Amino acid sequence: xxxxxxxxxxxxxxxxxxALSDCTLDVPAGHVVGLVGPNGAGKTTLLNLAxxxxxxxxxxxxxxxxxxxxxxxxLARVGFVAQDTPTYAGFTVAEHLRLGARLNPRxxxxxxxxxxxxxxxxxxxxxxxxxxxxxxxxxxxxxIAKRPELLILDEPVAALDPLARREFLQxxxxxxAEHGLSVVLSSHLLSDVERACDYLIVLVDSRVRVAGxxxxxxxxxxxxxxxxxxxxxxPSGQDVVTASHTxxxxxxxxxxxxxxxxxxxxxxxLTLEDLVLAYLDSGGQTGRPALEVLR
Amino acid sequence: MIWLAWRQFRVHxxxxxxxxxxxxxxxxxxxxxxxxxxxxxxxxxGGEEACVRFAQTFFLxxxxxxxxxxxxxxxxxxxxGLFWGAPLISRELEAGTHxxxxxxxxxxxxxxxxxxxxxxxxxxxxxxxAVALVSWWSEPLQxxxxxxxxxxxxxxxxRGVVPFAYALLAFLxxxxxxxxxxRPLPAMAVTxxxxxxxxxxxxxxxxxxxxxxxxxxxxxxxxNLRGIFSEGPGEPVQLEMSKPAGAWTLAExxxxxxxxxxxxxxxxxxxGPCAPQGSPPAPSAQCFEMIDRLGYRQRTTYLTADRFWPLxxxxxxxxxxxxxxxxxxxxxxxxRRIS
Numbered sequence: 001x002x003x004x005x006x007x008x009x010x011x012x013x014x015x016x017x018x019a020l021s022d023c024t025l026d027v028p029a030g031h032v033v034g035l036v037g038p039n040g041a042g043k044t045t046l047l048n049l050a051x052x053x054x055x056x057x058x059x060x061x062x063x064x065x066x067x068x069x070x071x072x073x074x075l076a077r078v079g080f081v082a083q084d085t086p087t088y089a090g091f092t093v094a095e096h097l098r099l100g101a102r103l104n105p106r107x108x109x110x111x112x113x114x115x116x117x118x119x120x121x122x123x124x125x126x127x128x129x130x131x132x133x134x135x136x137x138x139x140x141x142x143x144i145a146k147r148p149e150l151l152i153l154d155e156p157v158a159a160l161d162p163l164a165r166r167e168f169l170q171x172x173x174x175x176x177a178e179h180g181l182s183v184v185l186s187s188h189l190l191s192d193v194e195r196a197c198d199y200l201i202v203l204v205d206s207r208v209r210v211a212g213x214x215x216x217x218x219x220x221x222x223x224x225x226x227x228x229x230x231x232x233x234x235p236s237g238q239d240v241v242t243a244s245h246t247x248x249x250x251x252x253x254x255x256x257x258x259x260x261x262x263x264x265x266x267x268x269x270l271t272l273e274d275l276v277l278a279y280l281d282s283g284g285q286t287g288r289p290a291l292e293v294l295r
Numbered sequence: 296m297i298w299l300a301w302r303q304f305r306v307h308x309x310x311x312x313x314x315x316x317x318x319x320x321x322x323x324x325x326x327x328x329x330x331x332x333x334x335x336x337x338x339x340x341g342g343e344e345a346c347v348r349f350a351q352t353f354f355l356x357x358x359x360x361x362x363x364x365x366x367x368x369x370x371x372x373x374x375x376g377l378f379w380g381a382p383l384i385s386r387e388l389e390a391g392t393h394x395x396x397x398x399x400x401x402x403x404x405x406x407x408x409x410x411x412x413x414x415x416x417x418x419x420x421x422x423x424x425a426v427a428l429v430s431w432w433s434e435p436l437q438x439x440x441x442x443x444x445x446x447x448x449x450x451x452x453x454r455g456v457v458p459f460a461y462a463l464l465a466f467l468x469x470x471x472x473x474x475x476x477x478r479p480l481p482a483m484a485v486t487x488x489x490x491x492x493x494x495x496x497x498x499x500x501x502x503x504x505x506x507x508x509x510x511x512x513x514x515x516x517x518x519n520l521r522g523i524f525s526e527g528p529g530e531p532v533q534l535e536m537s538k539p540a541g542a543w544t545l546a547e548x549x550x551x552x553x554x555x556x557x558x559x560x561x562x563x564x565x566x567g568p569c570a571p572q573g574s575p576p577a578p579s580a581q582c583f584e585m586i587d588r589l590g591y592r593q594r595t596t597y598l599t600a601d602r603f604w605p606l607x608x609x610x611x612x613x614x615x616x617x618x619x620x621x622x623x624x625x626x627x628x629x630x631r632r633i634s
Contacts, residue, residue, distance in 0.1 A: 051398055055631075069402070076400035086391035088303075095302065102298045103399035139395065146399070 004029045004150045004182045005050050009059035011206075012045050019045040023059070023206045027184055027199075031213070032176055034197030035186040036276055042206045043186040044083060047154045050184070051080035064149055076106055079148035079181075083155045085139035089128030093121050096138055097145070104146045112145035115171070133164030137171065144175045151176075153185040157192055165189075169196040190273045200272070202279045209279040214272060221275050224252045224265040235262075241278045253278040296401050296409045304413055307379055311421055318367070318428055326432045329357065333435035350439040361436050361443075364429045368453040371425055372465040373490050375418045380469020381482040383410060384629070388477040403629055411622055414466055422462035430454055446543035446603055448498035455607040460614035465490050467621040474628050497610070503545050505609045506602050512550065512592040515583055523569065523578055531559020532569075534586070536593040541600030552590020560591050 005027035012020045020042035027033050035043050048054040049061050052069020061067075066074045087096060093116060101107045116123060119137050127135060136156055143151055153172070157165040173196060176183055187193050193200065200217060202209040210217065221241070228250045231240040238260070241253040253270065254260075260267050270278070301308075336353055340346040354361075384407075387393040397403055430453075437443055437450075445454045452458065468490055473482035513519065515534060522535040538544050548556045562569045568581035598606065 053394060053397065069397075072400050072402055072405075075398065075402065078398075080394070080398040082391065082394035082398070084391060086395045088392050088395070089390065091302070099299055099302075099396075100399065103296060103396075103401045105400055142395070142399075 002029045003027060003062075004064055005184065006062040007046070007049075007059065008061075010046070010049065010056055010061050011058035012042075012049060012054060013057040018206075020049070020206050021058075023203075023208075025201065025203075025208045025211065027182075027201065029182050030180075031199035032173070032183040032185070032197045033199040033201060034193035034214075035184060035201050035203060036188065036190065036193055037203035037209075038280060039188065041203045043203055044154050046203070047080075047152050047184065047186055048082075051078060051082075051152050053080070053082070072105075076104060076146070077149045079143035079146050079151040081136075081139045081143045081151070081153045081156050084159065085132075085136040085156060087127040087130075087135050087138055090126060092124050092126050093130075093138060094123035096127060096142060097123075100142045100145055106147040108145045108147050111147075112141055115141045115144070115175075119171075131164075132159045133161070133168065136160060136164070136168055140168065140172065140175075144179070144181075147179065148181060150182045150184070153183065155186055155188070157187065157189070165192060166195070172196060190276055194272045200276075202276055204280060210275075217275060218270065218272065220255050220257070221270045221278075222254055222256060222260055223268040223270055223274070224250075224254060224260065225268070226250060226262075226265040229264075242281050296405060297413070299396070300409045300413045303410075304379075304417070308417065311417070315421065315424055318425060322428045322432045325360070329432065330435050333439060337439075354436055354440040357436055361433055364432065365450065365453050368422075368425050368429050368458060369449065369494075371422055372418075372458065372461040373487060373494070375421065375462050376465030376469035376486045376490050377483050379414050379418065380466040381473045381486045382479040383414060383470050383473060384625070385473030385477055385479045385482045388474075389479060404626060407626060407629055411467070411470065411625070414470070415463055418462040418466040419459045422459045426453065426455075426458045441540060444541040444543070444600065446541055446598060446600055446606075448502070448543070451502070451543075451603075451606070452494070452498070455603065456611050457607050457614070460611040460618070461494075464493070464614045464618045464621070467618045467625070471621045471625045471628070474625050501613075502606065502610065503598075505613075506598060506606055508545055508596050508598050510594065510596045512594045514592060515586050517577070517580070517583060520578070520583075523564070523582075525559070525564055531557075532562055532564055533559050534591070534593065536595065538595065538597060539599055541603075542597040543602075544595060544597045546594075546596040548594045550592050550594050556594075557591075560586060561589060562586065 003026040005025070007023050007025050010020060010023040011018060023042060023046060035047070037043055045054065049056055050063050050068055052063075052067075052075070063074070064077050066077075068078070069075055088099075091099070097109070097112045097116065100112060101109055116138075119134070119141075121130070121134055121138065127138060130138065136159070140153070140156065143153070157168050160168060169192060172183065172185075175181075185196065194214075198214050199212070200214050201211040212220075226249070228245055228248050231243045231250070231252055234240065234252075234254065237257040239255045241255060243250065243252045245251075253274075333353060336349050337346060340349040384393075387396070396406060437445070443450060445451060452461065465486070469482065469486040472486045472489070473479065476482045476485065513536065515536065519536050520534065521537040523532065524535075525532045534549055536547070549560060551557050562582070562585060564570060568585055569578045571577065572579055
């Protein structure tokens with residue numbers, strides 16, 4: 001499995017504050033990867049480093065085997081839709097497409113026009129007059145019609161209402177399927193990740209807590225409920241993610257290589273949300289993780 | 296990329312083209328008449344005294360327009376820096392659109408180079424056109440009023456090639472300030488303040504030292520004395536000497552026989568040889584003899600009229616050098632600091 005993003009000991013400092021430190025991760029190709037984590041985990045910084053908007057203070061990052069934004073060729077291979085999906089307020093929709101056509105050698109004009117028509121966007125409308133959802137769609141269209149090998153989206157749906165969010169993610173999935181591109185998107189909305197992503201990376205405090213294909217992760221994680229016992233005495237191959245105990249009863253979230261055979265446990269499957277929350281809990285940080293759960 | 300740079304510039308371009316067209320129209324409508332009136336007036340004025348009077352009246356009649364047009368060219372670079380330079384990058388940074396445009400398949404360096412080139416060429420062209428129009432229009436007025444020589448500090452900055460370098464400098468200063476401050480309004484304020492300071496400081500402290508000036512110590516003669524006066528009873532009696540035509544006087548002092556600078560000369564205007572006589576009143580020949588005997592000389596430091604083009608060349612080169620430095624700084628800042 002080749003990596004589209006490969007970070008080693010990556011760090012970014014603003015003044016005295018480290019927005020990201022010692023981050024090591026691999027993002028595999030051919031997936032729609034969801035990057036989740038609490039606010040301040042370094043998601044935006046990581047994605048901006050990958051897009052070449054930022055340069056690292058320490059460590060290395062490789063994107064599609066090259067240094068981010070190292071030249072026009074590298075820029076052409078990576079699409080980036082920044083947070084809040086910026087567009088030129090004074091430009092019309094058609095002018096944005098023209099901008100894309102002028103600035104990108106692999107620009108797919110038919111694709112762009114087709115998407116705009118399907119979305120029902122008026123080509124003559126100024127971007128400043130569009131709704132947040134329409135602007136996000138316009139920014140996504142620019143990102144897709146550029147025909148990148150990797151598309152990076154930083155909280156693309158954060159400002160959208162639920163319906164617009166669903167439409168946006170739908171459009172993203174269609175484009176992904178059609179053009180076979182890899183996608184990395186960050187979100188703090190787990191429902192979006194569940195809907196759109198087939199690979200999950202949980203980032204807490206610059207560290208990868210867990211990473212893997214969503215189906216594999218769901219199959220490998222269980223909630224065990226049973227008589228109280230010491231989690232350290234579980235058989236090998238079963239790693240405890242979180243444990244909570246009452247006087248007589250223990251509830252564990254474990255990651256297991258195979259099925260759980262111990263009859264003392266009541267075994268339940270986890271939802272993706274439970275799974276992510278379990279990993280965020282296990283960090284032992286004070287206070288609740290700032291992760292919103294929206295359905 | 297040129298398309299994008301032009302698309303973002305076209306409103307400025309249209310406004311500027313409109314303003315230049317208005318200026319050209321005014322100059323085209325009034326310029327020929329002005330030149331004609333001066334040519335006819337100075338040919339048909341008759342005696343020397345009448346010609347001087349004609350020239351004075353002619354200049355006074357058009358002084359308002361002359362001043363207005365000169366001021367227009369003087370403030371043009373500042374306006375360019377303020378409205379073209381300062382918002383160029385800062386507006387992108389404020390709106391976040393840099394994150395859109397820097398992720399197309401164009402490097403930041405090329406993006407900046409294209410935008411700076413378009414703005415820089417437009418700034419130089421605008422300024423060059425305005426200078427050409429106003430210089431041509433003002434020509435008969437400057438001939439009528441030789442005291443308004445192009446070496447004079449204010450006119451020097453609105454004639455020749457210096458204004459186009461000024462415009463380029465103001466534009467790039469605005470861009471650099473905007474890139475650092477990241478907000479258009481503070482960037483505009485700082486650009487205006489810094490550029491105004493440059494425009495004041497250069498004629499005062501830089502320009503006088505760019506070329507060696509000439510210092511002469513001359514005796515007073517009836518031919519070179521421009522005035523002998525006192526500001527009131529008991530005040531020192533001062534002497535003024537006429538200056539070389541078109542020169543820029545940097546300093547003028549009266550010295551006594553020992554070479555010391557004096558405030559006034561030790562002669563009386565109320566009685567004796569220096570009391571005004573005749574019509575128009577003038578000091579007598581004995582007065583000059585007396586001043587000479589007392590050892591008074593006028594020490595004048597000036598840059599002669601023929602230094603105009605060398606001075607323009609040096610100053611233009613200086614501005615271009617600073618402009619290049621500002622552009623380089625902006626490239627550096629955009630690549631290293633905004634990341």
